[in-house]
Amino acid sequence: MRMRDESKELAIREKAIKMIVEKGFDGLSMQKLARAAKVSPATIYIYFKDRDDLIIQLWIGEMQKMAKATLEDFDPNVSFEEGLRKQWMNRARFCMENQQSIHFMEQIRHSPYDLVCQKKMDKTFLTAMGTFVHNAIKRKELVPLPLEVYWSIAYSPLYQLVKLHTMGRGMMGGAEKFVLDEKIMNQTLQLVVKALKP
């Protein structure tokens, strides 16, 4: 009888993500993964059905971490500006503290796994985001827009700034350092809120 061992599963997950981030999906083999996680290849198959199942379960795990961090202390019933500020703070913090996780999810996005994964998106997260947006529209704090347009205006600026922060250099030839601090974040947020006001 093989029993589940949380620490083994955790080691497998951590090493698998590291492998995919460093070497791409092709760089992930069960043998190499077993060696890296210091378990036997058979152990991996106790937790995961096959390679595809492993990759999808990895995404679900990282997505849930992200959803949890994004929803921390977030109330979907507060004003649009206050809620969006909280979202920006939570998302920026998660991205900066979990760069490997972000990189991995980005790889999934550009892979055939994306279609399967998106269907498994955390429902609590989707509901909270939906409630937040619909409340804001009802209160006339937010102009009704197609979801894609709303998302592009509300969040893309933040993710772009986070990317520049992570790279650590600005756009003026890249010689000067760019740091995304609270002042810059608030300055950008003000413009975004202004753009989304009815």
Next chain:
Amino acid sequence: MNVDNAIDILIFKTNIDTEQDLNKVASLLNRENHIRKWNVDLQDIDRVLRIESEGADQMEIKKKIEYAGFLCEDLID
């Protein structure tokens, strides 16, 4: 994925490779009452055959797969 305590997971290294091979294996395993689910990881070099069973005999299964003409051995560390 949830693994029930009553469920045994058997793992073998095989050379099951094609759709045809899978059909052959299916005709063997699908009629085993002790086997709840099975799959072969065709993307892995060891073509791992994974079986979720309730009390199936590891040696029996191994013999059956080998008798059908496939390699079937324990996956060693």
